[in-house]
Amino acid sequence: MNLSLLLFLIGILGFILNRKNIILMIIAIEIMLLAVTLLVLISSFSFDDGLGQTFSIFIISIAGAESVIGLSILVAFYRLRGNISLNTTTTS
Amino acid sequence: MKNLFIDILAFGALLSSVLVITSKNPVIAVIFLISVFINAAGYLILLGIGFIGISYIILYVGAIAVLFLFVIMLLNIRLSDLLEAGSQYTKNIPLAIAIGLLFIYEIFTIIPFRIHDVSLISSLLNLITNLNELFLTSDISTLNVVYNTINPILADSTFTNFTQIQALGQSLYTFGAFWLIITSVILLLAMVAPIFITHKSNK
Amino acid sequence: MINNNLILIILNTLISLIDVLLVLLPVLLSVAFMTIIERKQLAAHQRRVGPNTVGYYGILQPFSDALKLILKETVIPSQSNKILFYLAPVSTLIFSLLGWGIIPFGQGLTLFDFSLGILYTLALSSLGVYGVLFAGWSANSKYAFLGSLRSTAAMISYELILSSAILIVILLAGSFNFTTIIESQEAIWFVVPLLPVFIFYFISILAETSRTPFDLQEAESELVAGFFTEHSSIIFVFFFLAEYSSIVLFSCITAILFFGGYNMPELFVNNTFISLQAVVLGLKTCVFCFMFVWFRATLPRLRYDQLIEFCWLNLLPVAVAFIILVPCILVAFDIAPY
Numbered sequence: 297m298n299l300s301l302l303l304f305l306i307g308i309l310g311f312i313l314n315r316k317n318i319i320l321m322i323i324a325i326e327i328m329l330l331a332v333t334l335l336v337l338i339s340s341f342s343f344d345d346g347l348g349q350t351f352s353i354f355i356i357s358i359a360g361a362e363s364v365i366g367l368s369i370l371v372a373f374y375r376l377r378g379n380i381s382l383n384t385t386t387t388s
Numbered sequence: 389m390k391n392l393f394i395d396i397l398a399f400g401a402l403l404s405s406v407l408v409i410t411s412k413n414p415v416i417a418v419i420f421l422i423s424v425f426i427n428a429a430g431y432l433i434l435l436g437i438g439f440i441g442i443s444y445i446i447l448y449v450g451a452i453a454v455l456f457l458f459v460i461m462l463l464n465i466r467l468s469d470l471l472e473a474g475s476q477y478t479k480n481i482p483l484a485i486a487i488g489l490l491f492i493y494e495i496f497t498i499i500p501f502r503i504h505d506v507s508l509i510s511s512l513l514n515l516i517t518n519l520n521e522l523f524l525t526s527d528i529s530t531l532n533v534v535y536n537t538i539n540p541i542l543a544d545s546t547f548t549n550f551t552q553i554q555a556l557g558q559s560l561y562t563f564g565a566f567w568l569i570i571t572s573v574i575l576l577l578a579m580v581a582p583i584f585i586t587h588k589s590n591k
Numbered sequence: 592m593i594n595n596n597l598i599l600i601i602l603n604t605l606i607s608l609i610d611v612l613l614v615l616l617p618v619l620l621s622v623a624f625m626t627i628i629e630r631k632q633l634a635a636h637q638r639r640v641g642p643n644t645v646g647y648y649g650i651l652q653p654f655s656d657a658l659k660l661i662l663k664e665t666v667i668p669s670q671s672n673k674i675l676f677y678l679a680p681v682s683t684l685i686f687s688l689l690g691w692g693i694i695p696f697g698q699g700l701t702l703f704d705f706s707l708g709i710l711y712t713l714a715l716s717s718l719g720v721y722g723v724l725f726a727g728w729s730a731n732s733k734y735a736f737l738g739s740l741r742s743t744a745a746m747i748s749y750e751l752i753l754s755s756a757i758l759i760v761i762l763l764a765g766s767f768n769f770t771t772i773i774e775s776q777e778a779i780w781f782v783v784p785l786l787p788v789f790i791f792y793f794i795s796i797l798a799e800t801s802r803t804p805f806d807l808q809e810a811e812s813e814l815v816a817g818f819f820t821e822h823s824s825i826i827f828v829f830f831f832l833a834e835y836s837s838i839v840l841f842s843c844i845t846a847i848l849f850f851g852g853y854n855m856p857e858l859f860v861n862n863t864f865i866s867l868q869a870v871v872l873g874l875k876t877c878v879f880c881f882m883f884v885w886f887r888a889t890l891p892r893l894r895y896d897q898l899i900e901f902c903w904l905n906l907l908p909v910a911v912a913f914i915i916l917v918p919c920i921l922v923a924f925d926i927a928p929y
Contacts, residue, residue: 299398303405305491310409312484319414319460323421326452327405330428341437346555349440350564356447357571361578363452367459368582374463415728422721442710450717454747457724461740
C-alpha cells in the first residue's frame with residue numbers, strides 16, 4: 297500500500313515539475329494510473345476478493361486508450377508547431 | 389525470503405520511477421518507465437496475482453512502452469528544446485512542494501502509520517535474528533528441518549492460478565458486463581481517434 | 592550438526608542450478624548446430640556442397656565461426672550510447688533463452704510447470720522486441736535505426752496474429768499450461784481441427800523470428816544489415832545466438848501447441864526400456880526447423896509495405912473471424928472443455 301501511495305506521489309510530482317515537456321507529462325499520468333491499479337489490486341487481494349482484478353483490467357485498458365490518444369495529440373501538435381515544448385510565451 | 393524479494397522489487401519500482409521524472413532524455417525516461425512496469429509486475433507475481441502481473445508485462449511493456457518509444461524516436465525532437473524546458477524546472481518547485489506536502493498530510497491523516505509496518509525494516513530485523521540463530525545456536529535451527537520438502541509451492545500453483553482466471557472471467561462477464569461494453573467502446577474510440585487525428589489530408 | 596538448515600538451502604539451490612544447466616547446455620549446443628544445419632540444407636537446396644572442411648562433414652563449423660567472431664576486435668561507434676549498446680544484445684539472448692524454462696520435454700520433465708505458461712511465452716516474446724529497438728537506437732546510425740524500426744514494427748504487428756492463433760488453441764485446450772495442452776491432444780493433434788489457424792500461426796512465427804519472407808531488417812540491398820549493422824565481434828554473436836535460439840524455441844512451441852508435443856501414436860509407445868517422449872518432441876522440432884530453412888530457400892522477400900499490409904488487411908481479419916468462429920462451434924456442439 298505504501299508502494300502505490302508513494303508511486304502516486306512521484307507521478308504527481310513528475311506531472312508538476314515537467315510541465316513544459318508533454319512526453320514526460322503523459323509518462324507521469326501513466327505512472328499515476330499504475331499506482332492506482334496497484335492500490336486497487338493490493339487492497340482487494342488483502343481482503344481476499346477478486347473484484348479488484350476485474351477493475352484493474354478495466355483500468356489497464358483505459359490507460360492504454362489514454363496513452364494512445366495523448367500520443368496522437370502529441371503527433372498532431374508536432375505537425376502544427378514543429379516542436380513539442382509547451383511554451384506559451386514565445387510565439388513560433 | 390519472498391518478503392525480502394517483494395521489498396526489493398518495490399524499492400526498484402520507486403527508484404526507477406524517480407529516475408523517470410528526473411531524466412532529461414525522453415528515451416531514457418521510457419527505459420526507466422519499462423523498469424517501473426517490470427518491477428511492479430514482478431511485485432504482483434510474487435504477491436500471488438500472477439495473471440494480472442503477466443498481463444502488465446504484455447500490455448504495458450509490450451504495447452504501450454513500444455508506442456511511446458516509436459513516437460519519441462520518429463518525431464525527431466531536438467534535445468536542446470527539451471533541455472531548455474528543463475532549465476525552467478526550478479520555477480515549479482514551490483508548487484510541487486506544496487502539493488506533495490498536502491498529499492502526504494492527507495494520506496497520513498487518513499492512514500495510520502507505524503515504523504514496524506514497513507516490512508523491509510521488520511524483515512531486516514527478522515533476518516538478523518535468523519542469521520544469529522543459524523550461526524550461534526544449533527538448537528533452534530533443528531526445529532526448522534521439517535519444512536524442507538521439495539518445493540511445495542509448485543504443486544499448488546497449478547490449481548490456484550487457474551481458478552483465479554476462472555473467477556476473473558466469471559466476474560468480468562456477469563456483473564462487470566456493462567463496464568466491459570463501455571470499455572470496448574472506449575477502446576474502439578482509441579482505435580479510431582488516432583487515425584482521424586494524425587490523418588494527413590491531401591488537398 | 593551445526594547448520595542443517597543452511598546446508599539444505601545450499602543443496603537445493605545447487606540442484607536447481609544443475610537443473611537449469613541440464614536444459615541450457617543442450618539448448619545452446621542445438622542452437623550452434625542449427626546454424627550448420629541451415630547452411631548445409633541451403634547448400635543442398637541450391638546443389639552446392641556447403642561447409643565441409645572443419646571437422647567430419649563440416650560439423651564443427653559453428654564452433655570455428657564463433658571462435659573467429661570472438662577473437663575479432665570490438666568496434667563501438669564513438670557517438671553511441673555505450674550501456675544500451677551492450678545491454679541490447681544481452682537482453683535479446685536472455686529473453687530468447689528464458690522461454691526454455693517452461694517447455695515440457697516429457698511427462699513431468701520440465702524446469703517449471705507454470706500454470707500461465709503461454710502468457711509467460713507471449714510476455715517474453717513481447718520483451719524480445721526491446722533488444723532490437725535499443726540496438727538500433729543506441730548505435731546512432733541511420734541504417735541500424737531504420738532497420739530496427741522496421742523489424743520492430745513488423746514484430747509487434749505479427750505478434751497480434753500470433754497471440755490470436757494461440758488464443759484459439761487455448762480455447763480448445765481450456766488451459767494456459769503447456770502440459771495440459773499436450774495432454775489434451777492425446778486423442779487428436781490440434782493441427783487437424785485447426786489447420787487454417789496453424790497456417791497463419793506459422794506465417795506469424797516466421798515474421799516473429801524475422802525469417803526469410805519477412806526478414807526486412809536484413810534487406811541487404813536497402814539497409815546494410817539491419818539493426819546490428821554496428822555490432823561486431825562478441826556482441827554480434829549474441830544476436831546471432833538469439834536469432835537461432837528463438838527459431839528452435841518457436842519450432843518447439845509449434846510442436847507442442849499443434850502437433851501433440853511429446854505424444855506419439857499408440858503404435859510406438861514403449862515403456863519397457865527408455866522413455867521416447869523427449870526424442871519424439873525433438874524429432875517434431877527438427878521438422879519445423881527444416882521448414883524454416885526450406886521457406887528461406889524457396890520464397891523471395893516481401894516489400895515492406897506489402898509485409899505490413901498483409902498483416903493488417905489480410906491476416907488480421909482472418910484471425911478475428913476464427914476467434915469468433917471457433918467458440919461458436921464449441922458452444923453449438925457443446926464440446927467446450929470446461
